[in-house]
Amino acid sequence: MDKENTYYGVKEIARRANVSIATVDRVLHNRSGVSEKTKRKINDIIKELDYQPNILASRLASKKIISLAVLIPRVSEETDFWEAPMKGITRADSEIKKYGVQVTTFYFDLNDPATFNEQASAILDGHFKGVLLAPSFIEESRKFVRACREKKVPFVFIDSDVPDEDNLCYIGPHLFQSGYVGAKLSTYRLKEKHKVAVVNISKETDSYNYLQIEEGFRSYFKDHNLPIEIIRIDIKDTDSLSVTRDLTRALHQHDDIEAIFVTNSRVFSVAAFLEKSKRTDISLIGYDYLKENIAYLNKELIDFLICHKPEEQGYRGLMALYQTLVLGAPVEKTHFMPIDIVTKENQAFYQN
Amino acid sequence: MDKENTYYGVKEIARRANVSIATVDRVLHNRSGVSEKTKRKINDIIKELDYQPNILASRLASKKIISLAVLIPRVSEETDFWEAPMKGITRADSEIKKYGVQVTTFYFDLNDPATFNEQASAILDGHFKGVLLAPSFIEESRKFVRACREKKVPFVFIDSDVPDEDNLCYIGPHLFQSGYVGAKLSTYRLKEKHKVAVVNISKETDSYNYLQIEEGFRSYFKDHNLPIEIIRIDIKDTDSLSVTRDLTRALHQHDDIEAIFVTNSRVFSVAAFLEKSKRTDISLIGYDYLKENIAYLNKELIDFLICHKPEEQGYRGLMALYQTLVLGAPVEKTHFMPIDIVTKENQAFYQN
DNA sequence: TATATTTACGGGTACGTACCCGAAATCAAA
DNA sequence: TTTGATTTCGGGTACGTACCCGTAAATATA
Numbered sequence A, B: 001m002d003k004e005n006t007y008y009g010v011k012e013i014a015r016r017a018n019v020s021i022a023t024v025d026r027v028l029h030n031r032s033g034v035s036e037k038t039k040r041k042i043n044d045i046i047k048e049l050d051y052q053p054n055i056l057a058s059r060l061a062s063k064k065i066i067s068l069a070v071l072i073p074r075v076s077e078e079t080d081f082w083e084a085p086m087k088g089i090t091r092a093d094s095e096i097k098k099y100g101v102q103v104t105t106f107y108f109d110l111n112d113p114a115t116f117n118e119q120a121s122a123i124l125d126g127h128f129k130g131v132l133l134a135p136s137f138i139e140e141s142r143k144f145v146r147a148c149r150e151k152k153v154p155f156v157f158i159d160s161d162v163p164d165e166d167n168l169c170y171i172g173p174h175l176f177q178s179g180y181v182g183a184k185l186s187t188y189r190l191k192e193k194h195k196v197a198v199v200n201i202s203k204e205t206d207s208y209n210y211l212q213i214e215e216g217f218r219s220y221f222k223d224h225n226l227p228i229e230i231i232r233i234d235i236k237d238t239d240s241l242s243v244t245r246d247l248t249r250a251l252h253q254h255d256d257i258e259a260i261f262v263t264n265s266r267v268f269s270v271a272a273f274l275e276k277s278k279r280t281d282i283s284l285i286g287y288d289y290l291k292e293n294i295a296y297l298n299k300e301l302i303d304f305l306i307c308h309k310p311e312e313q314g315y316r317g318l319m320a321l322y323q324t325l326v327l328g329a330p331v332e333k334t335h336f337m338p339i340d341i342v343t344k345e346n347q348a349f350y351q352n
Numbered sequence C: 001t002a003t004a005t006t007t008a009c010g011g012g013t014a015c016g017t018a019c020c021c022g023a024a025a026t027c028a029a030a
Numbered sequence D: 001t002t003t004g005a006t007t008t009c010g011g012g013t014a015c016g017t018a019c020c021c022g023t024a025a026a027t028a029t030a
Helices: A010-017 A021-028 A036-049 A055-061 A083-099 A113-125 A138-150 A175-186 A208-223 A240-253 A267-276 A291-298 A310-327 B010-017 B021-028 B036-049 B055-061 B083-099 B113-125 B138-150 B175-186 B208-223 B240-253 B267-276 B291-298 B310-327
Strands: A066-073 A101-108 A130-133 A155-158 A169-172 A195-201 A229-235 A259-262 A283-287 A304-307 A334-336 A340-342 B066-073 B101-108 B130-133 B155-158 B169-172 B195-201 B229-235 B259-262 B283-287 B304-307 B334-336 B340-342
Touching (some): A010 A021, A010 A036, A055 A310, A066 A083, A066 A310, A101 A310, A130 A310, A175 A283, A259 A267, A267 A283, A291 A304, B010 B036, B055 B310, B066 B083, B101 B113, B101 B310, B130 B310
Parallel strands (some): A155 A169, A195 A259, A259 A283, A283 A304, B195 B259
Antiparallel strands (some): A304 A340
8 A cells, every 4th residue: 555666766866876866956957066977977877767756746845936927908997807717817826826836917908909018028028937828919929929939938828719829728718619609599589680790899800719709600500501691890999989889880781680799798888789779679699797798688688698617717727837837747738618608597607 | 936935734733733743634634543622623723724735745745555446448359449548548657656646457348248347346345546437338337436426436437428427527539529520521422322321339239429429420411401311220249240240231221321430449340341242332431540440441441530539538537537636636527539530641640 | 385266066954744653641440 | 559551642754856055076376
């Protein structure tokens, strides 16, 4: 019932090389103060024994902290969506800080890519060992993570993915499938007119994020041979005035729209518009368990909300970094979150 | 750059309770030798401080080994599929044995549920801390894992899932989707006759496993409105004579079958039959990167093989147990493996 | 050659927990 | 009261690695 003793550690290496443990340690961390000759001898023994350090002991003895950076949008008046991932991040932080992990969070403004760049370069300056980020701005994120890669700093994406970057992992929704689900829900109250709108309220109109969702959305109708016209509405300014203006125009142009699918959490602003303009006949589907959204869900202005467990995204994102950097354990490259459907009826029980 | 000291460990508990570390330790592991009074005092402080043990230090100091059991099919002459998961299991074992994990593997005969039961009860007798199993026989597995749950022994499924059991996680294919992919590949050479066969060569004809795959298979044709007749062929005996007999009869009855989809790795026996009976006109799709299957793939008797990274299943299955039991880190409940498509052209480069 | 400086290395302690061993305190039996 | 058994507890070491500090040896400078 006891551990076997076939494991060779620094002690055995030191014994074989006729040196002290301290010298072996110097070689292992290539610190100075070892002659070339003994260094070579020790390295040979390390290779011969295929020495694998005991990470548990290593972390325990180390006084160094592993500092991680988090780069996510600031909670703004417009949306408090990022409160949830932040909660998960905080929970993970409190769990792993006793193992020498320190988390610093940097916030950017979703309406201003420049703030993303500022914070990103701040992260690059403060030498962090790992980065968790929401790649809300694709090109800016690409630039940033390439710099990370050059510094050999692993990075994790949450909320949305950036394809073909060498990220440690992605934790978030399968965007295409999420759009697909959104489409199915959009047909829920469809009668005869057969027009649905897909609304993108965002500064970044052609983000990979959005394109994936829209593609999934359209695929549903194609796969099911539904002869439905899909109206795409882009709203570049996120304030409620712009939303009202653009939606008024669009609904004027297409007065027979039966359902609106909003591709992100700003569905509440569409709901507000529908409420004011008394268009409760239009079915509304959108994203995320925000207070405003839930309010409109309860008022039956929103029919369905799709949620991707944002708290868990934050939690698992940090834990993924912890697992590689501290525990040395492998991590799945992709963690797709559930695509949860929240309605007026089940919302009270939802675990965000 | 140094660890902060806000962490309260056993030392602090001991100090506050005016006892020694050893006594605190006794309470933590509810060993005997502590009076009720001090036990209560210590427990109060533990609760007050919300003490979380340092798992790294705990594992390092502990002389106890954590023994895990693995229950998978024996590599038989019929199929060497389980060599791959075994390789992954061995790899994981060699990585984690230095942290006090010991793995014992139990093998059962895929043709004999009784051997499963024997091995299962052997596992229940030898008190293991975690179990990794391939639930090839559903009902037998159900019985087994319920016994595990009662003993509070976590268990992990690989290769196929058993729904609604309280498993730590499942690591394997999305069976429905895998059948769906199989269906798509079955249409690859389809001409006009529009008949495909789905062949299940297994003792366990109605396994959850198989039903899921078949459901996915059928869904593809339904989703794409393909007016294709699907012939279901059950072959209960896995020897080549039975396969030949049953297939001969089936092909006689349906002489216009254009494609055959075999729902498991025994596709080579169908390939052998097609070769003998010179029916190279029939498209053949099946599972798993076995030597025999690859040979028939190269002979162009098999068109496609679908693979689910069996080696990784074994590896990740064990690592999942390691992560919960040793590292105390959370584990995703479901790890869907890739549904890889292997052809004659790409097989040489496939990473099983 | 004497002294200062640098290089190379070993001793030893710490990390937080587990657990062995011995000893004091309490209790039971005589 | 004495002896023995039992309960209750503390000291101290070990796990494998990191790293501080001191020192002998090698080298440089006078």
